[in-house]
Amino acid sequence: MSAQSMNIVNTPSRHRAHTLGKDAPELANYQDEPAQMASGAPGKSGYLRLGFERREDRSVLAAMERRVPSLVQRALYWDEEMPQLPCVTMISTSGSVLQGDRLATDVHVGAGACGHITTQSATKVHSMDANYATQVQCFRIEENGYLEFMPDPLIPHRKSRFITETRISIHPTATMIYCEVLMSGRKFHHVDERFGFDVYSSKVVAENLEGLELFIEKYILEPKKEDLDATGVMQGLDIFGNVVLLTPKEHHQRILERIPALFDLGAGIASGASRLPNHCGLVFKVLGNDSGQVQIQIREFWKVAREEILGVTLSPKPLWR
Template sequence: MRAEQALEMVARLGKKAPELAAWQDEPPQMASDTPGKKGYLHLGFARRGDRSVLLDMERHAPSLVQKALYWDEAMPHMPCVFMISTSGCILQGDRLALDIHVARDACAHVTTQSATKIHTMSHNYAAQLQRISLEENSYLEFLPDPTIPHCGSRFLTETQITLHPTASLLYSEILSSGRKYHSADGGFAFDLYASYIRAQLAGGTDIFSERYALTPRCQPLNNIGIMGPFDVFGNVILLTPPRHRDAVLARITPCYEPQKGIACGASLLPNQGGIIFKALGKEACQVKQAIRSFWQAARETITGAPLAAPFLWR
């Protein structure tokens, strides 16, 4: 039932979006909302004894997940999960849904196996719905690798977050240009990338919402006030109790160093919700490093555990 509900919601998501009104035609190869193009993944984490486990999982192709691993030596009780797509990328007509639930006192780290590539589209668009819920005293790190929208792609993503006032969520998204040194489609040349994030407390009280729709063909992203000279955008949201929020914010130093290819800074979210951190860089590695520094401050403050050494290949 939960898969059917989520897939029905993501199917309606793009049909009602005004920015996608021009791309409602169906792909001639394989229509949207058909098996193989409507992926679903449910991850349910719970506390069992001295550690948390991936207790509940459901998936529909092309969504897949690797077995939970415990590779983080700094938090050996935390399951680390890699999400996988059997199609290797996001294609026109794809409708994808993700549900993550973290039970009371549980923790988890969720990421992707690699960057998410959104392929060029001649028809229709791709849409994604993410629903994240955290119970009392739970902790989740949701840190996917960068998303790379190819030339001529259209993508809409909506994230709905519900959490207990004592829970903590570190949520990250990175948007990177594709083959920026390729003259034919270098830099940002997609048709549309739209993101909507909404968070509320478990009782229904709104914390914040953020929405942006990027259309570089109509409004180039290298304009002043958007991305300027940078090619990679990082957006991080930390939802956590005020005692953690203030301590994390005190450790963050904003910077603007375009000659070094990096700019970043943090602001408070409304309604005592947490912190929003944004980074711009010339290269993905620079934005990843800025996010890692914020991640380190958040984890050490909330859990008391340091970050493990980064993988050499990530």
């Protein structure tokens, strides 16, 4: 693994993490600085850079750079169905996302390489009395590359404000599966925790390697301004799972045929898949009340995607997960 020198202070993703919230209308009322430590100060400006490369019959984590509170473990090869797949776990040394945090991640997958990225546990966004937290993620997947980004759920505490922006640059022959799961909060901790956060804002942009835009999806949740339990939004459910699959068009129809729509509010679960614009891939969304049920639906979509794209199945969920 190389620790290549680069000026991480001036990387575009890290710069964007510091400016993202300043130009976001949904955060206009939360521009005050924390009294304890300034936003983006050392220890609150996390950065990760991961680079996967193909080496003979397997891929490796060939480049890695990190700055607290962001940390990453060494790559492990625990996927029995894909023994060539390096699996990397991201960690936060602060234990949760705090007010004033500015977090940035850059991931590069080289030609013919593959990688799997997850988190050590759920990401908790702590309560805030000032400012907000930002996250910027940039992924670049080269020709015939394959990347799975499957973090554990994000749990926004009451009075938290969090904005995340993800940019995916991908070759037409490559595949990426990107997942985000949003919980309603610590609903068993306090009566005001369920949808008690102030702002959750998420934007995902995909483009080809020349910068031609493929699709944009953005949603802003402000439960104190709009009832998230309304019909057509959460409709009484607590968990939202969003999976973006970018892959060549030849795989789309076969995957859709194996993913039927599900709608059973009595059982507290609903899910479905549809096509993304410009024939770039599919999106799978799931709502539920139980995180285990939501994860089962996501794993089934993930499993089908692997089988239809790679010809290998998904290993059983590890006992430690």
